[in-house]
Amino acid sequence: MDRAKEELVLNFQVQGRDFQGAGVAASQIRRVLKQVGFDPQVVRRAGIAAYEAEMNIVIHAYRGTLSARITAQEIEIVAEDEGPGIADIELAMQEGYSTAPPEVREMGFGAGMGLPNIKRCADGLEIASEVGRGTTLRARIVIKGT
Amino acid sequence: MEYFHSVRLDQEKCKGCTNCIKHCPTEAIRVREGKARIIQERCIDCGECIRICPNRAKIAVGDGLEKIRGYRYKVALPAPSIYAQFYPEVPVPRILGAFLALGFDAVFEVALAAEVVAAATKDFLLKHRGPRPLISPACPAVVSLIQVRFPALVDQIAPLETPMDAAARLARSKAVAEMGLRPEEVGTFFISPCPAKITAVRQPPTGLLSQVDGVLPLAAIYPDLLRASETAREVDPVAGPRGVGWGVSGGENASIGLNRLLHVDGIHHVINVLEGVEKGEVTDIDYIEAQACPGGCVGGALMVKNPFVARQALTRALASLELGPGYSPEELEARVAEGECQVAGRVKPRPALALDADLDNAIAKMKLLEDTLATLPGLDCGSCGSPNCRALAEDIVRGQAQDTDCVFRLRERVRILAEEVVELARKLPPSMAGK
Numbered sequence A: 001m002d003r004a005k006e007e008l009v010l011n012f013q014v015q016g017r018d019f020q021g022a023g024v025a026a027s028q029i030r031r032v033l034k035q036v037g038f039d040p041q042v043v044r045r046a047g048i049a050a051y052e053a054e055m056n057i058v059i060h061a062y063r064g065t066l067s068a069r070i071t072a073q074e075i076e077i078v079a080e081d082e083g084p085g086i087a088d089i090e091l092a093m094q095e096g097y098s099t100a101p102p103e104v105r106e107m108g109f110g111a112g113m114g115l116p117n118i119k120r121c122a123d124g125l126e127i128a129s130e131v132g133r134g135t136t137l138r139a140r141i142v143i144k145g146t
Numbered sequence B: 001m002e003y004f005h006s007v008r009l010d011q012e013k014c015k016g017c018t019n020c021i022k023h024c025p026t027e028a029i030r031v032r033e034g035k036a037r038i039i040q041e042r043c044i045d046c047g048e049c050i051r052i053c054p055n056r057a058k059i060a061v062g063d064g065l066e067k068i069r070g071y072r073y074k075v076a077l078p079a080p081s082i083y084a085q086f087y088p089e090v091p092v093p094r095i096l097g098a099f100l101a102l103g104f105d106a107v108f109e110v111a112l113a114a115e116v117v118a119a120a121t122k123d124f125l126l127k128h129r130g131p132r133p134l135i136s137p138a139c140p141a142v143v144s145l146i147q148v149r150f151p152a153l154v155d156q157i158a159p160l161e162t163p164m165d166a167a168a169r170l171a172r173s174k175a176v177a178e179m180g181l182r183p184e185e186v187g188t189f190f191i192s193p194c195p196a197k198i199t200a201v202r203q204p205p206t207g208l209l210s211q212v213d214g215v216l217p218l219a220a221i222y223p224d225l226l227r228a229s230e231t232a233r234e235v236d237p238v239a240g241p242r243g244v245g246w247g248v249s250g251g252e253n254a255s256i257g258l259n260r261l262l263h264v265d266g267i268h269h270v271i272n273v274l275e276g277v278e279k280g281e282v283t284d285i286d287y288i289e290a291q292a293c294p295g296g297c298v299g300g301a302l303m304v305k306n307p308f309v310a311r312q313a314l315t316r317a318l319a320s321l322e323l324g325p326g327y328s329p330e331e332l333e334a335r336v337a338e339g340e341c342q343v344a345g346r347v348k349p350r351p352a353l354a355l356d357a358d359l360d361n362a363i364a365k366m367k368l369l370e371d372t373l374a375t376l377p378g379l380d381c382g383s384c385g386s387p388n389c390r391a392l393a394e395d396i397v398r399g400q401a402q403d404t405d406c407v408f409r410l411r412e413r414v415r416i417l418a419e420e421v422v423e424l425a426r427k428l429p430p431s432m433a434g435k
């Protein structure tokens, strides 16, 4: 049987330092996934990955887009930004590592748990980054039992 | 699956306005052919529409007082919030006594059962190793909300009895032990602040049979109770302030008595907190006491008093010396040790929002929904009978509405049609040309 007949792509603009609008894109993605009828645990995992990726643009980058590519076999969350980039990705992946400034920590972010959290939720995670240019993060969630 | 709902529509009174559709937290109401329609799969019986309807066309259906006659021994189970409907004008012992005057043989305070539930919750929280925060099962509207809108969180609903169910169980065994009755001869009747409890008894979210035999809406028996309270004999309350405190938001947490507990009241605020949990944003909290009504159960949709006045009244009752001693710490400890209040049934998601059972089809419909939404004006005016443009797009995709239900789309279509008519009118038949 031919699989992945249907593909739905959602795109959202994300603005750096916009803490008021932060999280809205991930909420929209979660809402669509629920409405499509994905398993609640799939929605939870994709939702967390989208939220953490969105927050990283808000906290660490200048601007970017958050997208979701949705098929019955797989959900891919892509966060692409213009920003300072990540010099040492391995270090950034470590739990507790954060370069978030003090004022952002006061808002409850900057525990250095975002990327490790995405890794836990995703079946595949790729980060490509260029210092001074920006970062692209791709997290895939594979739909089982299809 | 068939759903029982306490909340119904009074067809006669409904004028087809858009107040209820815009306030429903699960987008469960549409106006079609001039009347509101409740989508059964989505309704959570929170009573928001009862509060908002200017025509009083939303009603709650419960049991009538006559139902108690079917039992040899009738026990009233008043919710703690009920006290606030009479206090301070009527002292607590006479509030309880009024139920006897109404035909009940005994009164068992739900607040007393709440003390055991609180102790069991504390014990459970201290031992729990799974995902956090856990969520209180006490408010059935919140439990239904989670089933419909937050299905990923159902496993975080604490697997414990509600005070209402615990009260029915305790009241029955007390009557059996003290009166020598058979269990089925005892009728347990919850006096309810809300429609959600009525539904929870008829159709328990765990799928297990409820211990409660009937639910009487407070509003329906309020005048009778008030009259009866004037001459009622006094019944000494047993439940103490910790149990009675459950009637207001924060009372449950106070009686559990641990540190990282959060309380939230009002259905839209509850949604806000649950969205936070879903995002993974609420990490430092062990337990959430969430209540659908403003101020907690004192603000129930079937209550009579203003919710804020009622909250103040209950706070005063808590500070008074009129309440009982409650269970002793030793008694509570013994009951918890016996595993009281633990429930075997688990709450399951209610997938009422999914567009299609087949994922591929659902994705196709979702694309159609997004495309349809892009053609709508985005004013969320509700004139189409759906709560907002997105909901209309969804209804169109589901085949339950059409794009011309949108007044702006209709106008657009009429304009195009009118232009075509004008265009046609200009075209004269050849035989008339030049005349």
Ligand SMILES: Nc1ncnc2c1ncn2[C@@H]1O[C@H](COP(=O)(O)OP(=O)(O)OP(=O)(O)O)[C@@H](O)[C@H]1O
Residues within 6 Å of the ligand: A052, A056, A057, A059, A060, A061, A081, A083, A084, A085, A086, A092, A093, A097, A098, A099, A100, A108, A109, A110, A111, A112, A113, A114, A115, A116, A135
């Ligand atoms: N999009 C990004 N652009 C630039 N740097 C980033 C980006 N995403 C992550 N980083 C870097 O990686 C570090 C770790 O990211 P991670 O999401 O794990 O933690 P955090 O964002 O600092 O804190 P938390 O996610 O717990 O709020 C960040 O502090 C930052 O230095």
Ligand code: SF4
Residues within 6 Å of the ligand: B046, B138, B139, B140, B141, B142, B193, B194, B195, B196, B197, B291, B292, B293, B296, B297, B298, B299, B300, B301
């Ligand atoms: S808060 Fe109390 S009164 Fe309101 S719906 Fe929940 S249980 Fe019923």
Ligand SMILES: [Mg+2]
Residues within 6 Å of the ligand: A052, A055, A056, A110, A113, A114, A115
């Ligand atoms: Mg982060």
